Amino acid sequence: MPRSSTPPPHLTLNTSSRGTPAAIPNKHIPICSPGPAPFRGLETPPASPPKDSLIETSSITYPPSTHCSLYSEDPPVWMISAQRLAQALEHISTQPLPNPEQVFPWLHGLHAENQIQLAFFVSRRKSVRKVPKCIRGITIVKTGGDLSVSKLKGAIAPDELLQGRCMSEDAGAFIEPDPKDGFSVRNFQIQACKMALVSDIIVYGDDKTNPGATIELAKKISRAQRAYETKNGIQRGLFNTFMLGDHFCVVEQKYPELVAVDPEGCMTGKVMDFFYWERLEMCEMSKASEISNNVYLGPTPDDALECSSSQGLAIDVNIEASDLAHVPDPRSLKNLKISLKDSKHAPLHIEFPSSGSIMPPTWSHAEADGLMEVCKWIYEIANPQEVNKPEEQAVNDGDDIEMVDIARPQKVLIHCTDGYTESSLLGLAYFMYAEGLPVHDAWVQLHREKGRNFFAYPTDVALLTAIQPRILQESPRWKEDVFHISEPQWLSRIDGSLPSRILPYMYLGNLGHANNPELLKELGITRILSVGESLSWPEGTKKRLNWPSENFLFIDRVQDNGVDPLWDEFDRCLRFIERGKLDGTATLVHCRVGVSRSATICIAEVMNELGLSFPRAYCFVRARRLNVIIQPHLRFTYELLKWEEFQREKRNEPLRRELEWATIAREIALMNKPYSR
Known part of the structure; x- marks a missing residue:
């Protein structure tokens, strides 16, 4: 993305809609039913890789004494250089993510008092509520919380992490990220805080920030880490708090790839931003x-x-x-x-x-x-x-x-x-x-x-x-x-909408589109990939319209429930879509609403066909879904990020994520907030 002189919108997860970007007119988030609750013995088989293939994320910020100096002993706060920060972020981006089975349903948000969420996900074993030992990240927090200027890649505000007023004397505990009420498999808004609980946290200020404020914030975060360790039985000192020892201008000069927004409030174009990338894709499409x-x-x-x-x-x-x-x-x-x-x-x-x-x-x-x-x-x-x-x-x-x-x-x-x-x-x-x-x-x-592409x-x-x-x-x-x-x-x-043309040979739609074969023929669509939802065509329609059986593929037992995986089906679905492309025809990929299961398959194909990273492929499909906002739930989104790893391996490219899980989830939550009711 070219450097833009336009100040980015002030984005925050903890304010009223006044602090969110203006919504694109007429878009809406459809309601996605999660389907029936999974029952023991009836779940869809676990996604590949198998459960016994455990992955643990490593970090070069642990132990901190290796390359960092201790600034404060009580609470412990370490100093980290700009060079070490750049190395740590590069290292974490090259680490394989744990398999979905290792981190779900914990990432969904399992509050001890949320009986609906607990009953749906963990009625069989309470052990999955424990903090996974396999996952580790790096969270960057900016003192003062103004992310409209001098923003580092993936940075969040203190109030997204700490309880109460971040600068008050009694602040020293993390927010409880897990929702106490309601049920959702799309808790994207909690992921930045949830990942911070299993991360080394690096605090920085811009060149106008009072160093004393950064020191005080770092100490509060360190105290919150110690409290969280005690509450959850985590090894003491496993996660630590750091202060950036170099001025922001040093990072800007020596490591410009880490700067998302410069001190003047201009986007640098060095860090992919969902909000702007969606609009660039929309401009390209329309x-x-x-x-x-x-x-x-x-x-x-x-x-x-x-x-x-x-x-x-x-x-x-x-x-x-x-x-x-x-x-x-x-x-x-x-x-x-x-x-x-x-x-x-x-x-x-x-x-x-x-x-x-x-x-x-x-x-x-x-x-x-x-x-x-x-x-x-x-x-x-x-x-x-x-x-x-x-x-x-x-x-x-x-x-x-x-x-x-x-x-x-x-x-x-x-x-x-x-x-x-x-x-x-x-x-x-x-x-x-x-x-x-x-x-x-x-x-x-x-x-x-x-x-x-149009909507009427x-x-x-x-x-x-x-x-x-x-x-x-x-x-x-x-x-x-x-x-x-x-x-x-x-x-x-x-109903006014056509199926959404994602690629010349692949359309994304809903069950209503799939049950309108005459329309599909008019659009040049002769193949149908049904993800979890079966067709209800009148008797004799396939023969009357000359639809051969090999032009249909039904993926069974995949509900939009945050439990059933799609990873195992990616390869079969993409081979089906590819056959249509080679035959010079188009495939409709659909589920019930056309925003989660089928959107996941379409994103996987865009990543495979165009070689895009997951964040860019997500915005590519989102822009082309027109008035309906795609909504792959947390597990599908995580599986697509793992799919990016697989794609890089297939192309003999080194693993290197463009954005981390917490940042991706936070950006998705911010993009969807203006439309949520």
């Missing part, structure tokens, strides 16, 4: 492209992300789809058209109501009239050579809008924040009008032939279907009877 002559769809240009979709297009008219906009009236359109006669005019900016804002059956004829007027206006300025033909001029003389001739074609960008949600109504309506296509053909062609509300589908005769009757391309158009069976069964 970048502006031509859907009809001189008319483009794309995201609102954003120089801060350096992904201006209109760069190089010389856009003349920007039409932004907005929730607050009204349909432009004919007089305004005429005045705008007059201003376009000036060859040196600055790009015009127009607003149009966003998708889902014109609601049938209450929509008015005025709204339909306005939609048609805008489509016609766009077509006229984008195609003046067709509109202003001499033989048609006499017809146009009586129309106020048509009397204004445009000398040259104007390039029009229809845009919104994410490039596909709010603009889909106008984009689809114009595509129907300009190309003379009924709604079902426009829907498929915009996706397949024009390569656009069910109300948009109903509206465009209702006014389809008028759109086609006024279209300059439609020449047939508008009242006898046969509607395909799949259209009435669609």
